[in-house]
Amino acid sequence: MAATIYDVAKKAGVGIGTVSRAINNSPHINVGTKARILAIANELHYQPHALAQSLARKKTNTIASVVPFFTNYFYVELLKSVQRALSRSHYDLILFSVDRMNRRDRTIDRVLSERRCDGVLIISLGVMDGYAEKFIAAGLPVVLIDHMHQALDSVAIANREGAFAAASHLIGLGHRRIGMINGHLSSYPAKLRLEGFRLALEMHGLDFDDRDLVICDAKAGEHGFNEAAGYAAMQRLIAQSHPLPGALFVASDVQCLGVMRAAKEAGVRIPQDLALVGFDDIEFAKFVGLTTMRQPIAAMGRMAVTRLLKRIEGRENGDFHRELEAELIVRESCGSRQAFHVRTESDTVSQQV
Amino acid sequence: MAATIYDVAKKAGVGIGTVSRAINNSPHINVGTKARILAIANELHYQPHALAQSLARKKTNTIASVVPFFTNYFYVELLKSVQRALSRSHYDLILFSVDRMNRRDRTIDRVLSERRCDGVLIISLGVMDGYAEKFIAAGLPVVLIDHMHQALDSVAIANREGAFAAASHLIGLGHRRIGMINGHLSSYPAKLRLEGFRLALEMHGLDFDDRDLVICDAKAGEHGFNEAAGYAAMQRLIAQSHPLPGALFVASDVQCLGVMRAAKEAGVRIPQDLALVGFDDIEFAKFVGLTTMRQPIAAMGRMAVTRLLKRIEGRENGDFHRELEAELIVRESCGSRQAFHVRTESDTVSQQV
DNA sequence: GCCGCTTCAGGAAGCGCTTCCAAAATATTT
DNA sequence: AAATATTTTGGAAGCGCTTCCTGAAGCGGC
Known part of the structure; x- marks a missing residue:
């Protein structure tokens, strides 16, 4: 079709090798032959x-990404x-x-064996030890995003530090009793956020009662990171921790x-009865006036790609574990007096009147 | 590596053709040979x-999707x-x-020429006439999603009818003067929604003053379909249409x-001063209690894939232009007395107190 | 005019598979 | 047991390209 x-070679009256050289610079x-061939092509x-x-x-010039598609x-x-980032390359x-977590390994196996790609980005997914070695043995570069593994490159948020900063902000506001609602601890970031949170309380000499901690069910594999889980968790908190x-x-x-x-x-009422700090800075955080830790998501993606391409091109080796810092974005939900934010954000519609 | x-053939002491037959069923x-080969493989x-x-x-067993990545x-x-849908195949x-609209044609050209895929899904993107013919000439099946083209298969929302239903709902609530904020008319759905809206007013013998219509700028290629554009549009409406x-x-x-x-x-105040109906039923519509037209997005995707696979496998030809109906979801923003919605939705946190 | 260089071109081999044709092995019929 | 039909196998050709090896052509210097 x-x-x-061969068609080009025939029409140009040259060999296929020459055509190949022409189109591959x-x-x-x-130079004359090249121009002629290019014209004919x-x-x-x-x-x-x-x-x-x-x-x-x-060389496939393709990179694969393995994503939990929530x-x-x-x-x-x-x-x-x-x-x-990729479109520039x-x-x-x-x-x-x-989609189903139990297919994770099978998916990764496919990526590994089909050799359709030059490199792999694995997003928010843990990698079993066996697999890390498989990747290395296959010479297939991998960068983990939002996760960690000793033997593989990774780009992640400094979850511990972010949680620490969030808790510290609340403490700085004068709060002495602070609760936490967390995703399921099978999630790596959830685990770290809890650690950071606890550390902040400790360092300020505050006690922490486990009744003030609610951990969402890992239902549906989303590790409890969804609105419904937050809703349920808040109801549980209200039930088990009195006063709040x-x-x-x-x-x-x-x-x-x-939770809201x-x-x-x-x-x-938020923030009058309850000061709230979240994590991520999703689009609607601004809309509801939520104080939160902003993840530099775009930077993570960019950085992971850059690193992966370097690995593919053999331009870099060695360990690579980058942790990016989350940034505190102060809005209304924490009841903070100081509004650091820019005007349009302070004008945000917020839930509480 | x-x-x-060949390795399998040698170890099994058979020819490569036999191995190929074994692994390809x-x-x-x-049967004996097959089992033996499979074991060795x-x-x-x-x-x-x-x-x-x-x-x-x-045959690549790959399908390409061209997406405007907003x-x-x-x-x-x-x-x-x-x-x-694809994971089952x-x-x-x-x-x-x-990302940049002006690269659309170049991207589509690449998809066409590289022959990396057996079929293409083009999402929310218009296709120039020349290209439709190119696809057909290349024998590359295409399904358009959220768009239309005479010569190509398509799956879309019944935008006109959806807008009609939205407007009709407001009219049914007793409103006689209804405004509209629309995306830029270079967007195909925007155009149809305006048509449906106008039609509903006409059919109920209502006048429409152009001052009550605000069309967002097509800035950034998103056809004005974003929060900031809605905000600006509402400000314009307030400025130009008095009383609202x-x-x-x-x-x-x-x-x-x-707008909110x-x-x-x-x-x-919404809905007291202004009854509001949206379109899409995004995740947060529920959260803010927005009455809206729900798009059956998942069904669109599924249907498009099904059709594409059938085309690829030559199991189906002929025209295919499916329009799915949007469904009216009544929440608080329209001030409707009848709450059709389920309990959890009526309990939604809404913007107005 | 010959020699050694350099530049350029042709095309075979190879990437790892499928597919087809012909041949070999086996089964069935007479 | 021979003849024929059927099942099973081997491997060459081909998918469309890159790459390498070889050789031709052009050049300057002697």
């Missing part, structure tokens, strides 16, 4: 067959930045989504929305 | 090289359902994102959020 390199070709609408090239070159702001934003993105703590750190903004909904229902 | 078909092979961790297979078979709930949800998904209409149809929920923010600032 479409023109092949090889220096070993006469153009005329024939010739385009190299990507798969054939890959096979011959042993409809979550985090993953979209991340993918977007990955795409953007010559790599295509192929998407492997893991004056402040609450919630491990993610989506959960926070659920439950609070509203129970007549708990 | 990895085992090839060909009926022309002795397994032992050698043999996995066929996907690219080599594709090249030999002239961080928008709509695209995520759609991609998710596409992925889910043996197709991989390769993502081509168009009692009801407002907004072409998308994200814009609605901006602007309304709040201007002291316009």
